[in-house]
Amino acid sequence: MNAIILSALGGIVMMFTGIFTQNKIVIKNIAIITLLLLLIGNLLHFYGIYMLHVDVKDMLQFNNFGLFFNTIAFTSTLIYFLLSGTDITKVGINVAEYFALIFFVLCGVSILTSFHNLLMLFLGIEILSIPLYILTGADKKNLKSNEAALKYFLMGSFSTGILLMGIALLYGASGNFSIESVPSTTSKVAEMANSSILTPLGLLFVFVALLFKVSAAPFHFWVPDVYDGAPSVFTSFMATIAKAVGFIAFIFLFESRIAELGPSSRIIIPFVIILTLLIGNITAVFQQSVKRMLAYSSIAQAGFMLFVLYSNNDISSEGILLYSVAYSFATIGIFAILIKMKDYTFEGYNGLAKKEPLIAAANTIFLLSLAGIPLTAGFFAKYYMLLSAIKANGQNALWLVIVAVLFAAVSVYYYFRVIQAMYFKEGNPEIATTNTSFKVILLALAAIIIFIGLFPTVVLNFLYF
Amino acid sequence: MNAIEILFWLLSALAIISAMMVLLSKNPVHSVLWLIAVFFAISGHYILLNAQFLAIVNIIVYAGAIMVLFLFVIMLMNLNKESEPKRNFWRILIGIISGGSLLMILVSLIRQATEINNKNALMESGNIGLIKTLGKLLFSDYVVPFEISSVLFLSAMVGAVVIGKKE
Amino acid sequence: MFSLEGITNFIHEWLNSHLSAIFALLAEFVLVGVAAIGLFAFLGLVLVWMERKVAAVMQLRLGPNRLGPKGIFQTSADTLKLIMKEALTPDNADKLLFNLAPFVVIIVAMLILAPISFAKNFQIWDINIGVLYVTAISSLSVIGVLMAGWSSGNKYSLLGAMRSGAQIVSYELSAGLSILTIIVLTGSLKISDIVASQENGWWIFKGHIPAIIAFVIFIIASTAETNRAPFDLAEAESELTAGFHTEYGGMKFALFFLAEYINIFIVCAIGATLFLGGWMPFHIGHWVAFNHIMDYIPSSFWFFGKTGFLIFLIMWFRWTFPRLRIDQLLNLEWKYLLPISMFNLLLMSVMAIMGWYF
Numbered sequence: 001m002n003a004i005i006l007s008a009l010g011g012i013v014m015m016f017t018g019i020f021t022q023n024k025i026v027i028k029n030i031a032i033i034t035l036l037l038l039l040i041g042n043l044l045h046f047y048g049i050y051m052l053h054v055d056v057k058d059m060l061q062f063n064n065f066g067l068f069f070n071t072i073a074f075t076s077t078l079i080y081f082l083l084s085g086t087d088i089t090k091v092g093i094n095v096a097e098y099f100a101l102i103f104f105v106l107c108g109v110s111i112l113t114s115f116h117n118l119l120m121l122f123l124g125i126e127i128l129s130i131p132l133y134i135l136t137g138a139d140k141k142n143l144k145s146n147e148a149a150l151k152y153f154l155m156g157s158f159s160t161g162i163l164l165m166g167i168a169l170l171y172g173a174s175g176n177f178s179i180e181s182v183p184s185t186t187s188k189v190a191e192m193a194n195s196s197i198l199t200p201l202g203l204l205f206v207f208v209a210l211l212f213k214v215s216a217a218p219f220h221f222w223v224p225d226v227y228d229g230a231p232s233v234f235t236s237f238m239a240t241i242a243k244a245v246g247f248i249a250f251i252f253l254f255e256s257r258i259a260e261l262g263p264s265s266r267i268i269i270p271f272v273i274i275l276t277l278l279i280g281n282i283t284a285v286f287q288q289s290v291k292r293m294l295a296y297s298s299i300a301q302a303g304f305m306l307f308v309l310y311s312n313n314d315i316s317s318e319g320i321l322l323y324s325v326a327y328s329f330a331t332i333g334i335f336a337i338l339i340k341m342k343d344y345t346f347e348g349y350n351g352l353a354k355k356e357p358l359i360a361a362a363n364t365i366f367l368l369s370l371a372g373i374p375l376t377a378g379f380f381a382k383y384y385m386l387l388s389a390i391k392a393n394g395q396n397a398l399w400l401v402i403v404a405v406l407f408a409a410v411s412v413y414y415y416f417r418v419i420q421a422m423y424f425k426e427g428n429p430e431i432a433t434t435n436t437s438f439k440v441i442l443l444a445l446a447a448i449i450i451f452i453g454l455f456p457t458v459v460l461n462f463l464y465f
Numbered sequence: 466m467n468a469i470e471i472l473f474w475l476l477s478a479l480a481i482i483s484a485m486m487v488l489l490s491k492n493p494v495h496s497v498l499w500l501i502a503v504f505f506a507i508s509g510h511y512i513l514l515n516a517q518f519l520a521i522v523n524i525i526v527y528a529g530a531i532m533v534l535f536l537f538v539i540m541l542m543n544l545n546k547e548s549e550p551k552r553n554f555w556r557i558l559i560g561i562i563s564g565g566s567l568l569m570i571l572v573s574l575i576r577q578a579t580e581i582n583n584k585n586a587l588m589e590s591g592n593i594g595l596i597k598t599l600g601k602l603l604f605s606d607y608v609v610p611f612e613i614s615s616v617l618f619l620s621a622m623v624g625a626v627v628i629g630k631k632e
Numbered sequence: 633m634f635s636l637e638g639i640t641n642f643i644h645e646w647l648n649s650h651l652s653a654i655f656a657l658l659a660e661f662v663l664v665g666v667a668a669i670g671l672f673a674f675l676g677l678v679l680v681w682m683e684r685k686v687a688a689v690m691q692l693r694l695g696p697n698r699l700g701p702k703g704i705f706q707t708s709a710d711t712l713k714l715i716m717k718e719a720l721t722p723d724n725a726d727k728l729l730f731n732l733a734p735f736v737v738i739i740v741a742m743l744i745l746a747p748i749s750f751a752k753n754f755q756i757w758d759i760n761i762g763v764l765y766v767t768a769i770s771s772l773s774v775i776g777v778l779m780a781g782w783s784s785g786n787k788y789s790l791l792g793a794m795r796s797g798a799q800i801v802s803y804e805l806s807a808g809l810s811i812l813t814i815i816v817l818t819g820s821l822k823i824s825d826i827v828a829s830q831e832n833g834w835w836i837f838k839g840h841i842p843a844i845i846a847f848v849i850f851i852i853a854s855t856a857e858t859n860r861a862p863f864d865l866a867e868a869e870s871e872l873t874a875g876f877h878t879e880y881g882g883m884k885f886a887l888f889f890l891a892e893y894i895n896i897f898i899v900c901a902i903g904a905t906l907f908l909g910g911w912m913p914f915h916i917g918h919w920v921a922f923n924h925i926m927d928y929i930p931s932s933f934w935f936f937g938k939t940g941f942l943i944f945l946i947m948w949f950r951w952t953f954p955r956l957r958i959d960q961l962l963n964l965e966w967k968y969l970l971p972i973s974m975f976n977l978l979l980m981s982v983m984a985i986m987g988w989y990f
Contacts, residue, residue, distance in 0.1 A: 008616045015623060059609040094627045101627070104620035111613065119610045127617050134624035197574045468654075494782060498729070501775060517761050521768045529771035529804070533778065533797055540782045540790060596761055596821065 001062070002041040002051050003070045003110035010034040011103035018096025024089035031099040032081050038106065039074045042067060058178070059117040066113035068321060068462055069248050073109045073241045076328040077102065080237060082441050083336035087233045091138050098138060098234075101131035105242060112249045118167045118177040118206075121249060125163065125213060128245065129156050132238055136230040148229025155222040159212035166205025173198035179253055199260055206253065207268075214246035216306055217275040220299045224283075227295035232344075235291070236335030239298045240328040247305050247320050255312060269310050270400055276303035277407040284414045291344045293414055294334065297370065300411055301327055304404065307385040311392035318460050319384030325452060325459060326377035330366040333445050336438075337363050342430035346417055350427025358439050359431075360422045365446040369453070371415040372408050377452035382408060384456075473513060480506035493539045497532055504528045516594020637753040664756055668745055672738075672894055679893040680707045683947050690951040717882035724785030725879065733783060734880070734887035736776035741894040743769045748901050749823045751911050751932035762823035763815065766902055767808050770857065773895065774800040780888070781876035792875025795865045795958055800857050802965045807853035809973040813846040813980045814839070814906045817989060827910035832917065834909035838989050842980040847907045849973050854899035855946055856961070858892065862953035863961060900942035904935065908942075911935040 017030050041051065045067055081088075089095045108128030115121045133156060137149025171177060212219040227235045280300025287293035305323055308316040337359055341348050353360035369378035386404060389397040421427075452459055483502035490496040504527045511520035592598050603611050643663070647656040681696065681704060688695025696703030721730055747762035749755040759765055774797050781793020815821060817839060818829045829835075836843050856863040865875075872878070877888045904910060911931035915923045956964070983989055 004613070008619075011616070011620065011623075054609070056609050057606055059607075092627075094630060097623050097627045100623055101620060104616060104623070107616050107620075117610070119607070120613070123610055123613050123617060127613075127620060130617065130624060131620045134627055137628065140628070197577050201571075201574055492726075494726075494729075498775075498779065517759060518764070521761055521764045524768040525764075525771060528775070529768060530801060533771075533774055533801055536775070536778045536782075537794060537797055540778065541794065596764075 001054055001056070001060070002045045002049075003038065003067075003074075004060075004107055004114075005051055006038045006041040007103050007107040007110055010038055011100045011107065014096050014100035014103055018094070018100075024086075024095050027096050027099065028081070028085040028089055031102075032078070032085065034103070035074065035078050035081060038103075039071070039078060042070045042074060042110075059120050060111070060114045061116040062114050065317060065321075066248065066252075069113045069245070069324065070110050071462070072321065072324050072328065073106065073113075073245065076241050076325075076332060077106060077237075079329065079441070079445060080240075080332045080336075083332065083438065083445075084233045084236060084339060087339045091231045091233060092140065094138075098135065101135055102237065104131045105237070109241060109245045112245045112252075115249070115252060116179055118170060118179060121179070121206075121253065122160075122163060122167060124249070125209075126160065128242055129160070129213070132234075132242055135234040135237070136226055138234060139231045142229075142231075144229040145231060146229075148226045151222055151229075152226040155212070159209045159219070162205050162212075163209035166202045166207075166209060169198045169202030169205060171202075173202060180256065203254075203257060203260055210246060210250055210253070211272065214243055214250070214302050214305070215299055216272055216302050217279045217299065218272075220276070220279060220302075223299055224292055224295045227298065228289070228292045232291060232335060232339045235295075236332055236339070239294070239335075240331045243298065243302070244305070244320075244324040244328060247308055247324075250309060251312075251317060251320065254309060255317075269306070273303050273306045273310060273400065274403055276300070276306060277404060281407045281410045285410065287414070288346065289344045290338060290341075290346060290349065290418060293346075294331070294338070297411065297414065298331070300407065301370070303407070304382055304385050307389050307404070310397070310400070311385075311388035313388055313392050315384060315391055316388035319381065319388050322377070322384055322452070322456055322459060323381035326369055326381040326449065329445055329449055330369040330378060333362060333366040333442060333449075334370070336442065340432040340434060342432070346421050347427065348429055349418055349421040350425040350429060352422040352429045352431070355429060356431060356434075358443060359434070362439075362442040362446040363422065364419050365449055367415040367418055369449045371412045373412075375450060375453045377449045377456070379453055380456040469513060472509070476506045476509040476513070480510070494536065497535050497539060500535075501528045501532050504532070511594065514594060515592070518596040518599055519594050637751070640754060668742055668756075671745070672742070672890060675897050676890045676893055677707045677711070679897065679943065680710070680889075682943070683893075683950075686944065686947040687951055690948070711886065714886040715883055719882045719884055720879075722785060722879050726783035726785070729779045729783035730879075731884070733776050733780035734884045734891075736779060737773055737891040738887050738894075740769060740773045740776060741891045741898065744898045747823050748898065749827055749905065749910055750935055751930070754911075754932070755824065758822060758824050761821045763811055763821045763826070763902070763906070766898070767804065767811065770895070770898070771800065771804050773891070776891075777876050780880070784876070784879040786879050788872045788874075789876050789878045792865075792872045792878070795872075796859055796876060798958075799859065799863060799865065799961060802962060803853040803856040803863075803969075806849050806965060806969040806973045807857060809970070809977050810846040810850040810853065811902075811906060813842060813973070813977050816977070816980050816984045817843075823905060823910070826905060827912055830909040830912045832915055834907065834912070834914075836907040839980070840983070840989060842976050842983060843907065845972065845976045846980070847903070849969055849976070850903055850907070851942070851945065852969065853965075854903065855949055856965070858895045858899055858946075860892075860896065860946055861950040862955050864955060865958055865961060896943055896946055897939065900939045900946065901935070903942050904938035908938045909934075910938075 013034055014027075014031060017027050021027060044050075045062065046064070088098050091098065105128055108124050108126075108131075111120055111124035111127060115124055133149055133153040136152050137145055139145035167177070208219065215223040227239060230238065277300055280296050280298075280303055284293050284296035284300060287296060301323075305320060305327075308320045310316075338344065340359075352363075365376065369376035372378045372382040382404075386401045389401055480503055483499045483506060486499040487496045487503065490499060504523055508520040508523045508528075511517070511523060644656075644660070647659050650656075651659060684706070685695045685702070687693075696706035699705040699709055721727055744766055746757040747755065747759050747765055749758075777796045777800075778793045781789040781791075781796070784790070814826070814835050817835060818826045820826065820829075830838075832838075836847050839846075859865075877885055880888060911934050913923070913926040913929060913931070913934050915926060
């Protein structure tokens, strides 16, 4: 509850900051301080210290898993603010409002990590999405940004409609909004409800809507244009925190009910995973712009994260947390560098290692982590996801794992293209001047990624405190 | 067939025909007006179910506010038959096939659904839709979503200001 | 004692004793329809005449004075003239919508009459969300106005309709909130309950300052909602010729004209019901004798008297305040009236919880 209340309050604080000061640095610093308070408030929840004692009527349920994801999300946002905060202030004139909207997104995140009711799922997804639509269109003078915002908004509204349809069907089947399946009492009514067709149908609709939100194929069509059109700072936020939380929602909703989706779920989920990996990886190969490549690669990464649905066990839950950390940290780092670049194509990176060796080194580590090279966090993230699949289904999952590994190998190609451009090509990349603290934070982030890559259990042990 | 049944069939027919007309009208303004007719028909159904509050809120929010803003935008954009893009025949065919398949699956599934079969709706009785019952539920069992939805509206409002403000 | 209740009961019993239940119901429908249309015609004739007379008094003129005593038949003659005129439809117009729009406006006005309590137990439909029903339906008249403006195919009409839409959608909010302020006290949305709750005093007296603020806001907002001066931007003749009904003539124009006056009557009736006790006579606490004397005045007189007073107030505004600009109008609503009415609602809720009202 702390996180939900504090993030909403944080949004309001940021709104009012805009009245009292126009100084961008002050606004940015206030945002960072508010975020720190939010992080602390969330950590206090671990120790049972609450701001308010609210009777949530079982609408929300807080567990270590959700709280830990909150911590990850808030930490990532903190790093994001530290690295790219200055760039947020450059998007337009409504600086305080951008930060306010980001805090509202975090409120949506904290709802989605604790919902125990379909109503809260809907509210969480909407609170998450609506600020993102706005942030996508924040660069009002840029036609691409406008187009992206409109596209995102229309597609997002459709998927929300599908979600609502699913929720309505589930409500029709069980008579309440709880995410747990109807308790099979001895009465005949309950028995009928369990065998009903409405439940799988409703779950399927919700499933599709969530697939849309996490940008899995075949519902990925909005991703490249939206990620490409949105101001780069906000793409960074959208592609990481806002996306990873979709998988958390998936886990909460489907961990006990995946079987109710019907026997076809055995086919649907592997199909979605393979299609997502295929489309994400293959299309990313042909991109000329690093930003667009990252958009497709984020689809590909979603394919790996979808393993959480396939295996649906303890390892996959741990894996998704690790994956969120690895993916969010690395992507935030890459985007922080991308924003500083003038030319977003691969050629724009030519010779970056000569000009800015530290930044190039950090970028390399982030890219290696995304590619899943050992000794980086990304390796263990992928490892956990694949391991969970084997644990869940044994030999039957082997072919899926092999396919995933093959696609991971494909992904190495386009990640290494950036590295190759930075180190082995001559050129004079135009990069905005960066101060020392930017480089320090970037290197610290790279160090964290390597540290997690060496000792992944350190992160996961948090779960069992 | 009593008066309620007659009303039910009339309203259903009105709702379905209007919904079809929303899609079939060439002129977007006509579509919006048909959509308002759909909302009216649905509100009529709510009243038959003794959910007057829901009926009225449906009219206030959808017909009175959202559709009026729709009309606003569409009328000012001056869209008409000439500016409508040409449709590709194959695209229409594909749309009809995929939409039709979905419709078929949904209809056939819902026909099997045990909850719906051979059940009648409570007409003109029951107090679930009354404002008193709704209010009490909203402030007891559903108070958390009710309050949290304020964050949703706040963020939407901030967003509207960000988009609408002159730079 | 003269009472409308007796008449309706008599008709109801007579019909039911002579016809089967369903035909009696149908006959009552027809009667109600005829009565509503009759009321419309009567209101149209009287209110237009009243407006002209009020205007004349305000401007030290005589006003209509040729036809009948004090010119009372002037509006009948005008109506006759309008009926005789040819109903033109412009070439550019969307024919169907153009001809439909006046009827939409008038039907919406007719629908709102349903829950209004004209006298003791004299009401068409005592729905349990009466006030909300009125708010909902009255917001629909904007659809008719938009239809009229757009389908005319004339830029002035469209601009007038847009202004009207913006105006009605925004002022609906503070009108709704000021209605809610009274609902907090009555605890019911049913019109009959609201009237009954004012037996020992009207809410404008019992509700202290917040009720008065709510009343003022309600009057301002309803003036705006009915597109009356000083908020008559929808037809600001100096800028937009005649706004959304520029292209209308003859009887179709007359319907818009009529609807405007009907709407004034309806909002004033709602105002009278909520704040001034509806048909409830003027009672003072424990003055039994005084209250009895007041009870001798028929309830319908009370209702129409109060409504008439509010209508007079709104007509008075027209000749007192200059017209606002569209931005001033929207600023007034969003920056002043809405915050004030929200705060007022909060204050009233506190008062209602603490029981600080009579």
